[in-house]
Amino acid sequence: xxxxxxxxxxxxxxxxxxxxxxxxxxxxxxxxxxxxxxxxxxxxxxxxxxxxxxxxxxxxxxxxxxxxxxxxxxxxxxxx
Numbered sequence: 001x002x003x004x005x006x007x008x009x010x011x012x013x014x015x016x017x018x019x020x021x022x023x024x025x026x027x028x029x030x031x032x033x034x035x036x037x038x039x040x041x042x043x044x045x046x047x048x049x050x051x052x053x054x055x056x057x058x059x060x061x062x063x064x065x066x067x068x069x070x071x072x073x074x075x076x077x078x079x080x
Contacts, residue, residue, distance in 0.1 A: 005031075 008016075020030040036042045 016030050016034065017027060019025075019034075020027045023030065025033075033042070
């Protein structure tokens with residue numbers, strides 16, 4: 001497949017040509033690489049973290065447990 005790109009800003013053209021020279025690649029290869037990177041298709045898919053490495057590592061905190069239990073108790077003052 002072939003594309004024609006017009007009106008490439010001079011600063012972009014200069015940067016792409018310099019990158020091609022430095023990498024020893026054709027201008028076409030460098031432009032395709034830049035387009036792929038810009039489109040976000042060059043990186044491997046992100047791994048989803050399942051938090052399995054921290055599961056079961058929670059520590060019981062009596063103060064927190066007490067506060068949570070107190071929240072669950074009915075407050076008689078609210079019903080008067």
